[in-house]
Amino acid sequence: MKFDTMPAHSRVWVYMADRIFSGAEVQKLNERFETFTQQWTAHNNQLKASMDLVHQRFVVVMVDESVNGVSGCGIDKSVNFLKTLAEEYKVDFFNRLLVAYQKDEQIRVVNQHFIPNLLLQGDINENTPVFNNTVQTKEQFDNLWLVPLKNTWLTRYLKTEA
Numbered sequence: 082m083k084f085d086t087m088p089a090h091s092r093v094w095v096y097m098a099d100r101i102f103s104g105a106e107v108q109k110l111n112e113r114f115e116t117f118t119q120q121w122t123a124h125n126n127q128l129k130a131s132m133d134l135v136h137q138r139f140v141v142v143m144v145d146e147s148v149n150g151v152s153g154c155g156i157d158k159s160v161n162f163l164k165t166l167a168e169e170y171k172v173d174f175f176n177r178l179l180v181a182y183q184k185d186e187q188i189r190v191v192n193q194h195f196i197p198n199l200l201l202q203g204d205i206n207e208n209t210p211v212f213n214n215t216v217q218t219k220e221q222f223d224n225l226w227l228v229p230l231k232n233t234w235l236t237r238y239l240k241t242e243a
Contacts, residue, residue, distance in 0.1 A: 083131060083133075084131055084133060084141070084143060084219065084222075086131075087129075087131055087143045087145055087219050088145055088147065088219065089218065089219050089220035089223075090145075090146075090147065090218055090219070090220070091131075091143045091144060091145045091146070091218060091219040092143065092144045092146055092151065092217065092218065093141065093142065093143050093216055093217055093218055093219055093221065093222045094141075094142045094159070095139055095140070095141050095142075095212075095214040095215075095216060095222070095226070096139070096140040096141075096142070096163055096174040096175070096214075097138060097139050097140075097174065097176075097179060097181055097190070097212070097214055098138050098139070098140070098172045098173070098174055099172060099173040099174075099176055099179060099190070100138075100172055101137045101138050102134060102137045102138070102170070102172075103137075106170065107134055107137055110134050110140075110166070110170075111133065111134060113166065114132035114133060114134070114140075115132075117132060117159075117162050118130040118131060118132050121155065121158060121159065122155065122158075123149060123150065123151050123152045123154060123155030123158075124152060124154065124155075126149040127149065128144050128145075128148070128149050128151055128155060129144065129145040129148040129149070130142065130143060130144045130145070130151075131143045132159075136188055138181070138188065138190075139181075139212070139214070140163065140174060141222065142159055143219055143222075163175075178192050178193050178194070179191070179192060179193070180192070180193045180196060180211065180212075180235065181211070181212040181214075182205060182209050182210060182211045182212065182230070183209070183210040183211075183212075183227065184204070184205065184209065188212075193235070196235055196238045197238050200238060200239070205230065206230070207229060207230050207231035207236075207239055208229045208230070208231065209229065209230045210227050210228065210229060210230075211227070211228060211229070211230045211233050211235060212226060212227055213225055213226055213227070213228050213232075213233050214226075215234075
């Protein structure tokens with residue numbers, strides 16, 4: 082199922098890989114995503130879900146809970162699926178210390194601890210577009226996934242630089 086067919090209230094999870102996937106890997110992953118979402122259930126109820134790889138790095142999962150709610154066991158299935166893929170592809174989807182931002186039309190990924198230095202050096206600023214992987218709905222994903230650094234939790238680093 083494609084994202085554009087999912088309603089705005091759909092629940093979203095964004096997992097960022099610690100590396101970019103190759104074109105061949107993207108094709109294989111998208112096939113695996115399709116198979117998983119077609120079989121994904123919560124309490125034996127089929128979920129209306131979509132999973133896709135965006136920018137060859139972000140796994141975006143959407144579930145329309147108005148059809149069937151995704152419970153803890155359903156979420157566990159998706160996390161276990163991603164853990165399996167992480168092992169197979171030698172990638173980490175669960176490193177929450179990584180921050181992705183856009184600069185010069187490229188997506189760059191750094192450990193959050195480097196943000197203060199990047200600010201001091203002028204490599205990034207309060208208006209640098211940052212991927213907000215904490216979005217929770219499709220509407221937020223569509224409108225608030227890529228936002229200026231000053232509109233994210235990273236704003237705390239701006240305050241220390243003033």
